[in-house]
Amino acid sequence: MTFRFIHSSDLHIGRKFANIPQDADGNIRGRLMEARHNAIEKLAAAARDNGAGHVLLAGDTFDTPTPSPSLVRQALAAMGDASDVTWWIIPGNHDNLRGAEPLWDMIASDGPANVRPVTEAAPIEVEPNVYLLPCPVQYRASGTDPTEALMRMETPEGALRIGLAHGGITDFTESGEVIAADRDRTARLDYLALGDWHGRIAVSPRVHYSGSPEQDRYKHGRRGLCLLVSVDAGAEPDVTEIETGHFLWQELPMDLVSGQNPAEELERLLPASGRRNVLLRVRATGWAGLADHAELERAVIKVGPEFACFDLRAEALRARYDPTDLDEIDSSGGALRITAEALMTEASDALSEDDRSIAAEALARLYSYVKEDAQ
Numbered sequence: 001m002t003f004r005f006i007h008s009s010d011l012h013i014g015r016k017f018a019n020i021p022q023d024a025d026g027n028i029r030g031r032l033m034e035a036r037h038n039a040i041e042k043l044a045a046a047a048r049d050n051g052a053g054h055v056l057l058a059g060d061t062f063d064t065p066t067p068s069p070s071l072v073r074q075a076l077a078a079m080g081d082a083s084d085v086t087w088w089i090i091p092g093n094h095d096n097l098r099g100a101e102p103l104w105d106m107i108a109s110d111g112p113a114n115v116r117p118v119t120e121a122a123p124i125e126v127e128p129n130v131y132l133l134p135c136p137v138q139y140r141a142s143g144t145d146p147t148e149a150l151m152r153m154e155t156p157e158g159a160l161r162i163g164l165a166h167g168g169i170t171d172f173t174e175s176g177e178v179i180a181a182d183r184d185r186t187a188r189l190d191y192l193a194l195g196d197w198h199g200r201i202a203v204s205p206r207v208h209y210s211g212s213p214e215q216d217r218y219k220h221g222r223r224g225l226c227l228l229v230s231v232d233a234g235a236e237p238d239v240t241e242i243e244t245g246h247f248l249w250q251e252l253p254m255d256l257v258s259g260q261n262p263a264e265e266l267e268r269l270l271p272a273s274g275r276r277n278v279l280l281r282v283r284a285t286g287w288a289g290l291a292d293h294a295e296l297e298r299a300v301i302k303v304g305p306e307f308a309c310f311d312l313r314a315e316a317l318r319a320r321y322d323p324t325d326l327d328e329i330d331s332s333g334g335a336l337r338i339t340a341e342a343l344m345t346e347a348s349d350a351l352s353e354d355d356r357s358i359a360a361e362a363l364a365r366l367y368s369y370v371k372e373d374a375q
Contacts, residue, residue, distance in 0.1 A: 009195025059092025
């Protein structure tokens with residue numbers, strides 16, 4: 001007996017991405033929102049292409065407890081279009097049962113027949129001798145292990161036991177809701193499908209976080225994915241990663257030394273193609289002269305618009321000062337020279353790291369503006 005299914009979680013349909021900068025004539029936020037909706041179609045395709053009749057969504061299908069009716073109905077319609085797949089959905093912390101009770105009532109009453117919202121912690125026979133053991137999240141933060149109910153769920157001898165839950169093995173949210181790392185053993189599970197962590201984690205052979213099918217942060221460094229899971233009685237599950245993400249969120253380090261060409265180093269780091277679908281954050285560290293700072297800023301202005309989003313973080317890039325740099329700002333001893341010397345002093349001797357960083361950035365900007373004006 002083999003049970004094959006797709007494990008996914010954390011679609012966060014409806015996330016607005018208000019923190020992502022957007023040009024007046026751009027629509028990156030809308031593209032990111034649409035990609036989260038399109039993940040439904042990609043999950044259905046992954047199931048269909050691999051002979052899996054079920055998709056298990058381990059919480060946070062929606063980003064808020066009160067998504068608009070059109071957003072919910074469009075998501076349900078997309079699931080309904082994949083009529084050969086059964087969707088099993090539990091509430092997570094973002095769309096928890098108590099905070100989003102009208103949402104779950106709507107899904108239950110108006111959703112397609114192949115969409116199965118699960119709001120009770122009780123075994124469900126999804127195929128002959130295969131039981132889904134769901135742990136719907138009741139409250140956003142309850143301070144308890146949401147999988148404790150698995151210990152009390154009884155199934156027939158020899159049946160496959162598939163747990164579905166949302167929460168952290170370690171406390172990602174400081175809520176106190178920590179899932180026991182050995183829950184697969186204590187609850188006699190063949191597989192535990194977890195949501196909450198947006199990156200892919202294999203906790204053990206039988207306990208997995210699928211991560212989000214469409215990423216929404218820089219920390220994971222790869223496109224979103226889902227898991228194709230095949231479970232046989234008595235054997236460890238076979239788990240295969242399937243890439244589903246449209247956008248790549250990537251953070252890259254760039255460590256500079258004085259005299260190194262920052263524009264050339266930046267270009268060396270950047271992906272050669274597909275930049276429109278990449279959100280990139282570059283963290284610059286090391287040392288650079290004022291001319292190098294200005295060169296880096298010009299390079300970012302030139303190449304940044306090729307990306308869905310480009311974010312240069314240069315707070316940790318220290319400036320190496322040369323008297324000739326100040327001469328290029330103002331060699332006559334006028335107001336600009338006095339300002340530049342004051343900023344250089346503060347960048348070197350200010351009491352706090354923040355003050356030094358602000359002064360250094362101001363001096364680099366002053367240098368850049370003067371050089372730009374001279375051109």
